[in-house]
Amino acid sequence: MFRPLLSLALTAILAASSFAAAAPENAPASFDQLLRAMSSAYDAPPQPVAEDVLPAVEKALEGDPRLWITVAASTKEERTRLLEMGLSIEEVAPNSVSGIVHRDSLPAFQAKSVGLLASMPLAQFAVSAYKDFPAQDAAYHNYQEMYDRLKALEAANPDIASLFSIGRTVQGREIWTLRINSSAKGASPSSKPGAVFQGAHHAREHLSVEVPLLFAVWLLENRNNAEVRKLITTLDIYIQPMINPDGAEHDIADGKYKWWRKNMSTNSGSQGVDLNRNYDSWWCEAGASNSPWADTYCGPSAFSEPESRAVRDFVKARPNLRTMISYHTYGEMVLYPWGGKYEDIPDQNDLKVFRNLAQGMARLTGYKAQKSSDLYAATGDSCDWAYAEAGIFAFTFELTPKGGWGSSGTFYPGAGVIEKSVRDNVQAALHLLKYTDNPRRAAAE
Numbered sequence: 001m002f003r004p005l006l007s008l009a010l011t012a013i014l015a016a017s018s019f020a021a022a023a024p025e026n027a028p029a030s031f032d033q034l035l036r037a038m039s040s041a042y043d044a045p046p047q048p049v050a051e052d053v054l055p056a057v058e059k060a061l062e063g064d065p066r067l068w069i070t071v072a073a074s075t076k077e078e079r080t081r082l083l084e085m086g087l088s089i090e091e092v093a094p095n096s097v098s099g100i101v102h103r104d105s106l107p108a109f110q111a112k113s114v115g116l117l118a119s120m121p122l123a124q125f126a127v128s129a130y131k132d133f134p135a136q137d138a139a140y141h142n143y144q145e146m147y148d149r150l151k152a153l154e155a156a157n158p159d160i161a162s163l164f165s166i167g168r169t170v171q172g173r174e175i176w177t178l179r180i181n182s183s184a185k186g187a188s189p190s191s192k193p194g195a196v197f198q199g200a201h202h203a204r205e206h207l208s209v210e211v212p213l214l215f216a217v218w219l220l221e222n223r224n225n226a227e228v229r230k231l232i233t234t235l236d237i238y239i240q241p242m243i244n245p246d247g248a249e250h251d252i253a254d255g256k257y258k259w260w261r262k263n264m265s266t267n268s269g270s271q272g273v274d275l276n277r278n279y280d281s282w283w284c285e286a287g288a289s290n291s292p293w294a295d296t297y298c299g300p301s302a303f304s305e306p307e308s309r310a311v312r313d314f315v316k317a318r319p320n321l322r323t324m325i326s327y328h329t330y331g332e333m334v335l336y337p338w339g340g341k342y343e344d345i346p347d348q349n350d351l352k353v354f355r356n357l358a359q360g361m362a363r364l365t366g367y368k369a370q371k372s373s374d375l376y377a378a379t380g381d382s383c384d385w386a387y388a389e390a391g392i393f394a395f396t397f398e399l400t401p402k403g404g405w406g407s408s409g410t411f412y413p414g415a416g417v418i419e420k421s422v423r424d425n426v427q428a429a430l431h432l433l434k435y436t437d438n439p440r441r442a443a444a445e
């Protein structure tokens with residue numbers, strides 16, 4: 001899909017800054033410049049793009065006799081028949097297709113035997129296809145922009161950064177992973193101790209994309225700083241900013257937030273599985289629902305979803321992984337296992353490691369460190385699974401806002417929170433990296 005608005009808006013913001021004037025063409029924005037541009041976007045003068053482009057699109061298609069329709073079809077033979085009826089098929093889903101048809105052909109598609117699911121004027125569809133994050137939140141990266149940013153980092157640091165996909169989502173999007181490693185590329189193995197930073201298991205938690213993504217920008221920009229260089233040359237670092245891109249894109253797809261949490265799989269009559277209930281850690285016991293329509297639906301079985309399977313296979317193929325952060329929002333907390341049981345993890349030494357690392361990261365962010373299940377018990381979460389399965393010191397971060405009285409915003413706190421969240425969390429993530437060679441060192445503190 002075409003999504004020119006955000007890149008145009010960001011380009012306009014960057015072009016207005018003195019940096020852009022001085023920087024060579026195509027130079028990637030620095031961490032500071034990028035953050036400044038992103039955090040000022042929320043109070044930047046109204047961006048002309050939405051105002052200019054959308055009416056122009058509407059005008060160009062005004063009175064156009066074509067419609068965008070969605071029709072039931074599950075086989076290639078059915079799809080061929082629809083082409084023969086005059087539908088240009090543009091999108092194919094497992095049980096339906098969408099595309100463009102002349103309004104005079106509509107009656108044929110309305111016949112009982114055909115199964116017309118939806119129709120709208122092409123102008124209306126075209127405008128909706130242009131939609132993105134609401135203008136005031138344009139600084140947040142959508143899927144394409146996240147990919148572009150990762151790709152640019154790889155291009156600017158080809159010796160130590162490589163981009164690869166750990167698998168595809170329900171709707172076929174790649175789950176992109178940026179790897180930072182001075183001696184290994186892509187999916188190849190490494191014996192260096194590994195760390196993983198993940199965002200957006202939950203669709204509406206958009207700040208959880210920005211924090212790991214901008215951490216990657218920061219790390220690579222500071223690659224020549226002695227401390228950072230040591231981390232980059234001794235560790236195997238993976239950044240996966242969008243585990244659930246289908247859901248994240250759905251949440252912003254018509255320019256208004258949908259408060260969507262789950263992935264986009266189709267269940268009987270409803271949509272989505274809660275990916276943070278789909279891992280095989282006491283799957284679908286406490287704190288998970290087996291009702292497909294529920295926001296905490298655990299799915300038909302553990303690892304039923306391609307997104308959680310991709311993470312499972314990624315982790316299992318890399319026994320060198322030692323630490324992990326899964327970013328979520330909101331609540332300003334640093335959580336450690338167990339999440340699925342009220343008890344402490346049985347290994348007292350590991351418990352000390354978890355507590356000390358969590359406390360260290362809480363100090364740097366101002367968040368509260370606690371056992372996950374002290375918040376509530378919820379089974380099937382990724383961090384319980386990663387620790388139980390692979391011994392990874394895995395933390396769930398609940399980012400800003402704090403919630404409750406005196407705190408503003410929930411899942412949509414605005415672009416103004418990005419800068420502080422990123423800066424504080426860069427320090428917390430660095431803290432974890434400093435222990436990734438041997439996290440058990442932290443037990444002694």
Ligand code: 0X9
Nearest residue numbers: 276328329339340372376378381
């Ligand atoms: O419920 C979740 O999956 C996480 N909170 S969120 O509001 N982002 O949905 C918290 C997961 C922490 N883990 C457990 N308490 N098990």
Ligand code: ZN
Nearest residue numbers: 202205328329
């Ligand atoms: Zn979440």
